[in-house]
Each structure stands twice: as C-alpha cells, then as structure tokens.
Amino acid sequence: MxxxxxxxxxxxxxxxxxxxxxxxxxxxxELDPDFKNNMLVVATLIVAVTFQTGINPPGGAWQDTKSEPDRHEAGRAILASLHHHLPYNLFLILNTLAFSMSTQIILMLVYHRRLYFEVVVATISMVATYGTAIWSLSPKNDVKFRYVCMAALFPYLWRLSYQTFKTFIMN
Structure with a gap:
C-alpha cells in the first residue's frame, strides 16, 4: 500500500x-508566486543582517584614539586593527558579496511591479549608505577597496553576462 x-x-x-x-x-x-514571495522574504532578511553587520562590524569600533604602541583611531573597526588585516578584509568582502547578491535578488523579484522605481531608489540609497559606513569604519590605507567593489559588482555583472549569453544563444 x-x-x-x-x-x-x-x-x-x-x-x-x-x-x-x-x-x-x-x-x-515564470516562477511560482509563493516561491517568489518566500525568496523576497529571505533576501530581505539577508540584506538587513548584512547591512547591520557592515555598519557595526564584529568587535565594534574604537571609542578613543591612541598613538604608539597600539595605534588606533576612534570610530574605526576594532577587527581591522594592525594584527587583523586579513580577517577584516575577508569579512568585508564576503559581507559585501552577500549584501549585493541579496539586493540584486530583491530587484529581480520586484521587477515589473508597482513602485519598482521607488524600490530601486531606496535600494541605491541603502547601498550608498552601506558603502559610506564601511568606508568610514575602515582604517585608512588598510582595506583593499577594489576587492570590496568587485564583490559588490559581481552579482550584477554575473547576471548581466548570463542574460547576454542566454540572449546570444537563443538567437
């Protein structure tokens, strides 16, 4: 039976x-509406978590400025101190990649819907705020921002190349 x-x-x-x-x-x-709604919720949660983690990195920020021997500047990420360059850079790149991928998913899911323009403006503003926050938290001349920028652009370039390739193959 x-x-x-x-x-x-x-x-x-x-x-x-x-x-x-x-x-x-x-x-x-062509996606199932329930699946799209679930993906939208998940992407929104990921954006919220990565945004919060980006503006408040693990360990927080220095509260004071100190010169030699343990030099640091107030308002800069503690994780990015002199002995932790690699973990901070890796954290920043991976967090930015997750943030960027999730914003792209949100934009894809709300495409051709009401208030799409408003969602795009809000998303661009949020991305600019995120970029400004990580720029101001990172020690000067420490973070390789070209890698962070590549992580931020990767999802969009990947999707663009996929759509271009798909259109080229279909024709």
Whole structure:
C-alpha cells in the first residue's frame, strides 16, 4: 500500500525543485508566486543582517584614539586593527558579496511591479549608505577597496553576462 503523505511530499519537493531550476535558468516572471514571495522574504532578511553587520562590524569600533604602541583611531573597526588585516578584509568582502547578491535578488523579484522605481531608489540609497559606513569604519590605507567593489559588482555583472549569453544563444 502506498502512503499518500509521501506522494504529496515528493510532489511538493519536485515543485520546489522546479522553482529552483527556474530561478537559475529562466526569468523570474515564470516562477511560482509563493516561491517568489518566500525568496523576497529571505533576501530581505539577508540584506538587513548584512547591512547591520557592515555598519557595526564584529568587535565594534574604537571609542578613543591612541598613538604608539597600539595605534588606533576612534570610530574605526576594532577587527581591522594592525594584527587583523586579513580577517577584516575577508569579512568585508564576503559581507559585501552577500549584501549585493541579496539586493540584486530583491530587484529581480520586484521587477515589473508597482513602485519598482521607488524600490530601486531606496535600494541605491541603502547601498550608498552601506558603502559610506564601511568606508568610514575602515582604517585608512588598510582595506583593499577594489576587492570590496568587485564583490559588490559581481552579482550584477554575473547576471548581466548570463542574460547576454542566454540572449546570444537563443538567437
């Protein structure tokens, strides 16, 4: 005898798997509305967490300025102190990549919807605020901002190249 619950679970699993395939290989217009809404919630949560972590990095910021021997400046990230350059740079690059990828997902999911222009303006403002915050928290001449910029642009360039490649192959 076949268990009906198992059949329903496998159908749900296949439906979700098809949504994921559509997400990666087709336009978001063809996605299941429930899947789109769930992805929008997840992307929004990731944006909120990465934004908060970017403006308040692990360890916080120095409260005072100190010269030799343990030199640091008030308002700069503690994690980026003289002995922690690599972990801070890695944190900043990965956090920026997650932030940028999530903002791209949000923009893709709300494309051709009401108030799209307003969402784009708000997203650009948030990205500018994030960039300003990490710029002001990072010690001068310490962080390799070209890597942070590449991490920020990667999702958009990846999607653009995918869409270009897809259009080129279809024609």
């Amino acid at each position: 076949t268990n009906i619950n198992n059949l329903d679970d496998s159908n749900i699993f296949k439906s979700r798997l098809n949504c994921i395939k559509q997400w990666f290989f087709q336009d978001s217009k």
